Amino acid sequence: MNKIRRFIQLGVMFLFVAGLVACSGVSEEQLASLDEMRAEVKELEKSNNSLKSEKTKLEREIAEKNSKLDQCEKEKAETKANLQKLGK
Amino acid sequence: MKILKSILMVVLFVSVNVLAQTKEMTKEEWQNEVNSLTQKKTTLTQEASQLQNEIKELKAKSLGLQSYENCMDELYAIIGATKTDVDNYRAQVNALATKIDRQEGPKNDRAAELKLLQDSKISALQEFYNKVHVELPRKLEAWVEPVTEVNYTVVKGDCLWNIAKKSDIYSNPFAWPKIYNSNKDQIKNPNLIYPKQIFKIPNLTEEEKAKYDKLKSNFKPAPPKQTATN
Numbered sequence: 001m002n003k004i005r006r007f008i009q010l011g012v013m014f015l016f017v018a019g020l021v022a023c024s025g026v027s028e029e030q031l032a033s034l035d036e037m038r039a040e041v042k043e044l045e046k047s048n049n050s051l052k053s054e055k056t057k058l059e060r061e062i063a064e065k066n067s068k069l070d071q072c073e074k075e076k077a078e079t080k081a082n083l084q085k086l087g088k
Numbered sequence: 089m090k091i092l093k094s095i096l097m098v099v100l101f102v103s104v105n106v107l108a109q110t111k112e113m114t115k116e117e118w119q120n121e122v123n124s125l126t127q128k129k130t131t132l133t134q135e136a137s138q139l140q141n142e143i144k145e146l147k148a149k150s151l152g153l154q155s156y157e158n159c160m161d162e163l164y165a166i167i168g169a170t171k172t173d174v175d176n177y178r179a180q181v182n183a184l185a186t187k188i189d190r191q192e193g194p195k196n197d198r199a200a201e202l203k204l205l206q207d208s209k210i211s212a213l214q215e216f217y218n219k220v221h222v223e224l225p226r227k228l229e230a231w232v233e234p235v236t237e238v239n240y241t242v243v244k245g246d247c248l249w250n251i252a253k254k255s256d257i258y259s260n261p262f263a264w265p266k267i268y269n270s271n272k273d274q275i276k277n278p279n280l281i282y283p284k285q286i287f288k289i290p291n292l293t294e295e296e297k298a299k300y301d302k303l304k305s306n307f308k309p310a311p312p313k314q315t316a317t318n
């Protein structure tokens with residue numbers, strides 16, 4: 001009978017320790033603020049990715065424009081040279 | 089009793105495991121994650137600010153660049169044409185190139201068309217220059233038109249000069265030696281030809297045509313004779 005009691009005592013102690021462990025965590029509010037921060041970081045990452053895409057797009061557009069302009073300037077120079085060759 | 093003890097041990101073991109798995113975040117872990125997220129947020133915010141500045145600069149740079157259309161307008165201004173003129177010219181060049189490739193005669197007409205295209209300032213555009221001034225003339229030169237011989241029957245009052253001058257013959261009186269040389273069996277003296285003689289009129293070669301055209305263009309008629317007045 002004593003042994004049964006001892007086991008029951010052990011069980012109660014275990015539950016107590018488990019409860020103690022469970023209660024030593026963070027509060028719901030803290031968890032909520034953490035989630036909020038995670039969401040903010042995620043949003044910032046998303047926004048930065050979008051900005052990076054916009055930057056890449058602009059860089060590409062400028063490079064294309066520059067390439068076209070270079071081609072046009074080259075053609076202007078060649079045309080002037082051709083006109084001279086033709087004596088016009 | 090031993091069985092009871094064993095059961096209790098198993099329950100204890102399982103409970104500890106379950107607790108370990110469902111264990112909530114400790115304050116230390118929470119703090120660590122908060123610190124990590126704060127740092128990340130700061131980095132990301134700085135990065136965003138930098139990206140926004142770079143985008144602003146790129147937009148300004150893009151706006152500052154000359155537009156391609158303006159550059160093309162300047163190019164067309166050099167040759168005194170508009171985009172429409174250039175488009176039309178391109179169509180003409182392509183049409184002529186097709187005709188020359190297919191050897192759609194008469195060759196002289198094609199040569200005249202090419203000359204017109206070559207005379208245009210638009211031909212100085214790099215897009216056309218090589219084609220109009222090198223490629224097409226070369227093809228035209230390589231185009232050998234089959235010789236078609238025409239016969240001409242002399243009528244009263246004809247002379248070789250006047251026969252060569254006729255538009256359906258050579259349109260150039262200076263080309264009369266060609267008729268003479270081709271009909272030497274019938275013409276003993278080029279100044280003497282007779283009605284009903286039938287002469288062969290061969291096509292002029294490009295060289296001959298150029299030679300006689302040059303003679304014609306260099307020809308200056310003698311000034312009218314001055315008559316003595318009292």
